[in-house]
Amino acid sequence: MKSYKALITLDLKLALRQKSVIFFNYLFPLIFFFIFGQAMHAERGAAMTIVISMVLIIGILGNGLFGAGIRAVQEREANILRRYKVTPISPAPLLVASVVTGWILYMPNVLLIFTLAHFLYGMPWPNSMPSILLFTTIAICGFRSIGLILASVVNSMQESQLLVQLIYLPMLFLSGATFPLAMFPSWLLVVTQFVPATYMVTGIQGMLLRNEGIAANIQPAVALLLTAFVGLFISYKLFRWEKEEKIRASAKLWLAAVLTPFLLLGFWQMHARTGIAKTKILNRQLARSETLLIRGARIFVGDGQVIENGSVLVRSGKIAAV
């Protein structure tokens, strides 16, 4: 147990001494937050929920793939793991420390973003905050694990960079974090149901817009949790301490093994279509979330009455006042 604690403390210190960690983990999401916040007029309606889900998914993807994946490869390539190899520890404390460190480093971000959204853009505190925190925790563990398994199946730094981009970019674009899923043709919507990041976006949006709890998102939560455990287990089994130990190319298939929970979830969704339906409901809800006032209109009221030059107030898709 001592070694777990010591490695977590060390990983945290090392991370905070790294300029790239400070930039990508803390500054980068904030930059996105303000750019998206301005561009999408986040002070209006529910646009803030889109901004928040975007910023969170970009951060968690980066934290997992770059923070855990690339760093683990670096440590092996620099002969640092070789030094640990002669001590009595197993890979377990190194892997667990990486996941825990990623979580500790990322969580302040979540709180900061919600605080900024509340005070700068007037977003009410979500009722489902505990569920949101739990869900982001599971997501961080899942994506850290994906990063670690990635590190364990590549043989060089270049290979890891390539593989990370191959996973990072599709996840970013297909998840609805950068382009709203409403823009997607229906065949592409089916594809998105195989992407873990999609469930993160719809999960967080559902929790924010519809006060959903973790129970309503139990499928993606379980899938992410499975990814975390399977990923850690396979990373442990494939762990290499030295860059000279090469792994055969077919080992990259283990990456697919980690994504199996989502493959199953994707196929199930092709059949059930609840995920796509949820995406559409969320989009509709987002679209009509703005408060609208129509002035100088001729209004035909349901009872036959006609008001010349009147005003209608629409709030959350419903007429609130005439």
Place this chain on the structure above:
Amino acid sequence: MNTAAPAISVQSLKKSYGDVHAVKGIDFTIQSGEVFGLLGPNGAGKTTTVEILEGLRPRTGGEVTVLGFDPDRQREQLKDRIGVCLQATNLPEKIRVREAMQVFASFYTRHVDLNKLLQRLQLEEKRDAFYGTLSGGQKQRLALALALINDPQLIFLDEPTTGLDPQVRVEIHSLLEELKREHRTILMTTHYIEEAERLCDRVAIVDEGRIIALDTPARLQQQSRNASSIVVTCATPFPQNRPTWAEAIQSSLDPTSRTLTVNSRRPAATLVDLVKWIDQQGLELTDVSLKQPSLEDVFIELTGKSLRE
């Protein structure tokens, strides 16, 4: 030498990587408290042998016991008890010296007082320095500190001074001598002959996966085909006709007739005889020196190779 169980015992150890036979049947025993050197050119199988003993690599064949453990099957217990200083390892650039000590201390079931260890390796002033800012010698001292952190009775040193400048090498040597005085068992690999001569009680010369000679550095030198030469200088000239001294092969006089060189395979016996004769002749001895073939000569003779090829 003590009669307790040997620290390391190796019998017909073999290691193959596919068709490549890196170690082809090696036998040796290291008593506790002994400093044992594995000497050989690159690729001779030294590092592979040491890594098998450290529990880092499984062996292909043979019997190995290290501190009573089987390195293949009792890896963790073994690693908890030994100290290892590997070639070409690194620590993160931004780790502080004391943090490295703390984190490595946490890996073992017991550890020594970290401040005392830092003091001993003259790293006290550097305790808050980042690893990336240390000099080569300081990094190597830290590597030794980490190898000593669990107070090991058995220490493995894989080329502990390779790539260091001569002054730092001397520094590391005196540290190793100190460990030797504490009766710790040390197994080291090196390709510096002087290092083996200075530090090792016994040396095994390894070439192409086999041990081709194993003895104390002194006796290995005696095995050399090259004879030692004894050079004596007297205040007055030597007489022209000289007897044949015990074990001497040949002798020659320099042009002044005051310096005599005698070649011998057993210089000790020859020297006694020679000095007696000088005394009988009533000559006044001003200087005596003995030149032995170096371990390097022995090495080249045995392997036909230079150590640093």
